[in-house]
Amino acid sequence: MHQAISNIIIVGGGTAGWITAGILAAEHNTDNGKLLTTPKLNITLIESPDIPPIGVGEGTWPSMRNTLTKIGISETQFIIECDASFKQGSRFINWHSELSAPHTPNNANDYLHPFSLPFAHQEIDLAPFWLAHQEEVSFALAVSSQDQLTQLGLAPKSISTPEYHFHNNYGYHLDAGKFSQLLMKHCTEKLGVNYISDHVVGINEHTNGDIKSVQCTQSGSVSGDLFVDCSGLKSLLLGKHYQEPFLSQKSVLFNDSALAIQIPYPEENSPIASCTLSTAQESGWIWDIGLPTRKGVGYVYSSEHASDQEAEKALLDYIGKDAYKRAKTEIRKLEIAPGYHQKCWRNNCIAIGMAAGFIEPLEASALALVEWSATTLAQQLPPNRASMELIATRVNNRYVQHWQQIIDFLKLHYVLSSRNNTPYWRDHQQTSSIPDSLQSQLEFWHYQVPCSQDIDHKDPLFPAASFQYVLYGMGFQTQKPTCIKPSMLQQAQTMFVENQKRTRSLSQTLPSNRELLDKVKQFGFPTL
Structure with missing residues (x-):
């Protein structure tokens, strides 16, 4: 019970497995980016040799910059090897209604949820002061420069900006398969992670219910002190072995299916969108993600509200016949079981990624939750088995809080919609489906x-500003303050003007997304 936790087995690769391996190794086995002579942990990742990546998780949050910095991957290398581009947020199109959107400036039917927090957020909350101007200017345009800059297709930085630094906050769009390969290479060659390509076919227990070892087809029994389940939707350890209850969220978030395809640009120099495009459909929504060499497009929908044939027609109508003829892949069907396991940590096993839970990729929360889970495990790694229960309880509580907020935040997008032309949207607005x-x-x-x-909890995945962006992007009405201090009103007006000046300046100096990516390949970013 008091023996140190030193031997960690990760079951499953992919982005979740390799991010977990990289963060654990960087936290415990390196010093200033160099592998220790005597590493604290022995980390082994076991990956099935014939399971292809799902390849849907192509959007990240800004937190990925911290993750890549921590594990020691150059941003230039990452962008080139992972076919990555810059993402400054998500633009929601036709979510408010089918045509125009009342209570929004010019009845606009799209809005941006940007990654940058509102201008001067550390000094003043501009939202109450914006309410008086909501018919004239959108909330995102009033408090952030990213709304206009993404509409212009501009990048969040310039080629002279050092790696991982920015003018506007950003994450990435990336090729998930290539990202996993880069992580695997870096973790095994630079961070000392052991790699076993094999099938896990059995699990051996201690008398107290802890996992003693996993049985592999070729490698035999692989023992460990702590096991991390990154086996994806199979959830081999937490779900199948421990039978941890699964809390389905299908009654709240209906989408359980997706059709995905990769399509090339019509021209080599076609613009690359610097935000994810999310376009509402009759029974779901379509994602549109721009990489340097192609686009990833997919339709997320509810099988109870649309057949696969109807979904495929909607997807083809969106991308067009010519684009479909040029497609690099066939349309792939993906099934989603929306929900999460009641606990992510059971005995000496913690599940990370889809092994713990999965929900539709509306705000690209999947990779952010992987990063949180892996970072939390690394920072709160139990010193021994005796202390594991206390830490597991703490992590499980925070895990549930994160999931509950994710579900509320995603549901918010549907609840606020005025679309009522199909049963799908009408069902979403039924009180019985709203937490x-x-x-x-x-x-x-x-x-x-x-x-x-x-x-009501610390370090939420979605801050209050995210709720402001979605609420007011969708035309939600909040009562105007009845009493505003003149000094604060003057401060707010000054900040609105300063944001406009900053937006004009950046719009004149920043390159387009494609221009910057081309320069990265040619010159690379400077390093500090």
Whole structure:
């Protein structure tokens, strides 16, 4: 019980497995980026040799920059080897209604949820002061430069900006298969992670229920002190072995299917969108992600509201016949079981990624949750088995809080919609499908803008600003403040003007997304 935790077995590769391996190794086995002479942990990753990557997780949050920095991968190398581009947020198209959107400037029916927090957010919350101008300017345009810059197709930085630094906050669009390969190479060659290509066919237990070892087809029994389940939807350890209860969220978020395809650009120098495009459809929504060499497009939908044939027609109508003829892949069907396991940590096993849970990729939360889980494990790694229960309880509690917030935040997008032309959208707006926690917040937000006090746990995945961007992008009405201090009003007006100046300046100096990516391949970013 008091023997040190030193032998960690990760079951499953992919992005989740290799990010976990990289963060653990960087945290415990390196010093200033160099592998210790005597590493603290022995980390082994076992990956099935014949399971192809799902390849849907092609959008990241800005947190990925911290992850890549920590594990020691150059941004220039990452962009080139992973066919990556810059993502500054998500633009939602036709979500408010089928045609125009009342209560929005010029009845605009699209809005951006940018990665940058509102201008001067550390000094003042601009949302209450924007309410008086909501018919004139969108919230995102008033408080952030990214709305206009993404519409212009501009990048978040210039070629002279050092690696991982920025003018505007950003994450990435990337090729998930290539990303996994880069991580595997880096972890095994630079971070000392052991790699076994084999099938896990059995699990051996201690008398207390802990996993003693996993049985592999070729490698035999592989023992460990702590096991990390990154086996994807199979959830071999947490789900199949421990039978940890699965909490389905299909009654809240209906989407359980996706059709995905990769299509080339019509021309070699076609613009690359610097945000994910999410376009509402009759029974779901279509993602459109721009990489340097191709686009990833897919339709996420509810099988109870649309057949596969209807979904395929909607997808083909979106991409067009000519684009489909040029497609690099056939349309692939993916099945989603929306929900999460009741706990992510059971005995000496923690599940990370889809082995713990999965939901539709509306706000690209999957990789962010992987990063949080892997970082939390690395920072709170139990010193021995005796302390594991305390840490597991703490992690499980935070895990549930994150999942509940993710579900509320994604559901928010549907609840606010005025679309009622199909059963799918009408069902989403039924009170019975809306979590009580979200219903109470929505009622409260009629009288006060979302703020950090509305979130009852530390370090939430979605800050209050994210709720502001979605609420007001969708035309939600909050009562205007009845009393505003003149000094604060003047400060807010100054900040609105400063944001406009900053937006104009950046729009005149930043390169397009494609121009910057071309320069990265030619020159690379400077390093500090």
